[in-house]
Amino acid sequence: MTWQNQKQRFPVDILGERPAGMRSQADPLVQLAAEAIIWLGMEPKYEASSTDANIPISLNIPAVCIGITQVERAHTLEEFLYVPPIGDGLAQLTLLCIEASTLIANT
Numbered sequence: 001m002t003w004q005n006q007k008q009r010f011p012v013d014i015l016g017e018r019p020a021g022m023r024s025q026a027d028p029l030v031q032l033a034a035e036a037i038i039w040l041g042m043e044p045k046y047e048a049s050s051t052d053a054n055i056p057i058s059l060n061i062p063a064v065c066i067g068i069t070q071v072e073r074a075h076t077l078e079e080f081l082y083v084p085p086i087g088d089g090l091a092q093l094t095l096l097c098i099e100a101s102t103l104i105a106n107t
Helices: 028-039 054-058 086-105
Strands: 002-004 009-011
Touching: 028 086
Parallel strands: none
Antiparallel strands: 002 009
């Protein structure tokens, strides 16, 4: 495969593929993830990104990706994360796991 613009041309090797997929905001798992972040007093953000959740989502297996903190300058040499929000992020993750387990047990 080759990528090019008007002045340059580069060979491109595909290292892997992450099929895209998405879940509806009405999906019970997405709603549980939103409720967990709202429980912490924050507003949920619904964004598309490249994550390991893409594989199960593309196979119609319920999955979500949540962040437990904030990062800046992602994928650069200056990338860093904020440590203080990690506690709240782990609380969000714990609540989501408990609620999702309950949802699965009741289906």
